[in-house]
Amino acid sequence: MIVTEKKEYSEVRKFINAGDKIFIIGCAQCATSCGTGGEKEVAELAEHLKNEALEITGTIVLDPPCDERICKIELKKHNNALNNSDKIIVLACGAGISVINDLLPNKQIVSGLDGVFLGSLKRLGVYNEYCSLCGECLLSKTGGICPVTRCAKGLLNGPCGGIVDGKYCEVNTNNRCAWSLIYERLTHQNKTKNLLEYQQPRKYNKYAKPNTFNKR
Ligand code: SF4
Ligand code: SF4
Structure with a gap:
């Protein structure tokens, strides 16, 4: 929603x-x-x-x-x-x-x-921000956890050097580092090989085609 x-x-x-x-x-x-x-x-x-x-x-x-x-x-x-x-x-x-x-x-x-943002309702007033509508969904590769949205820096190829205790985000230590969550999930699924594939920068202009916007 x-x-x-x-x-x-x-x-x-x-x-x-x-x-x-x-x-x-x-x-x-x-x-x-x-x-x-x-x-x-x-x-x-x-x-x-x-x-x-x-x-x-x-x-x-x-x-x-x-x-x-x-x-x-x-x-x-x-x-x-x-x-x-x-x-x-x-x-x-x-x-x-x-x-x-x-x-x-x-x-x-x-x-x-x-x-x-685009997210989910946990309970009234408590939401999870899950997606930034980037136009090229990565979730099948990242264990269902979105690095574009859930990493404070939107990093696509692993964590930054600031990760705290191997678990928390340096930008807000109340939050788990998205990449630590991705790593945990992929380890659990025996899919850490997904991390070897380099992710190209998002093509944010993918949908900026003339027919996307209905000119009146
Ligand atoms: S990669 Fe993230 S921002 Fe992009 S479509 Fe998927 S969930 Fe949304
Ligand atoms: S600590 Fe993790 S979530 Fe925070 S900015 Fe660095 S890579 Fe992203």
Whole structure:
């Protein structure tokens, strides 16, 4: 899931002017799981704004806002309210916000969340950062542990010289060194020969092709 955090209310509020009419959009998937943009958070934000005498024209929690097909259908049902709104606050990751922005080109979009990383939910408020979407997944070679994301330096060919006690990351000694974890896992699987293969630098431009981005 895309892990998000709520922006401070004051951060969102500074994009809203006195007298603005506001429509709020939430996300029924990742942001709901993170407790940042579901029904509850949309209602709470609406309440805050109403308490400041701002008009809420409507709210919707899209399932999900990053699916343009669904947004087109669902937003149509709120056409009047959306047309009657000055600002659209979106409680979703950057992908969801961008879809809404594309579909409502004449409206000012205000982002209510910060996208933090792609990871997993351990329990509410506790997440694991697992993937940086590098475009060339290495996990079959590295025992399912991502060095791009979990090594603080994103090293691809073994640990740096700073590893602490052969186990901990010098950048943050509360974290295990990703490469020590990789080594342990590959040893357990009898696959340490994987480490002999030199990993080329990631081709971060792999998906930066003209057809990746839908120009409107
Ligand atoms: S190597 Fe790491 S960053 Fe790249 S796709 Fe796989 S998990 Fe994601
Ligand atoms: S100690 Fe390990 S995880 Fe930390 S930066 Fe060095 S190689 Fe990466």
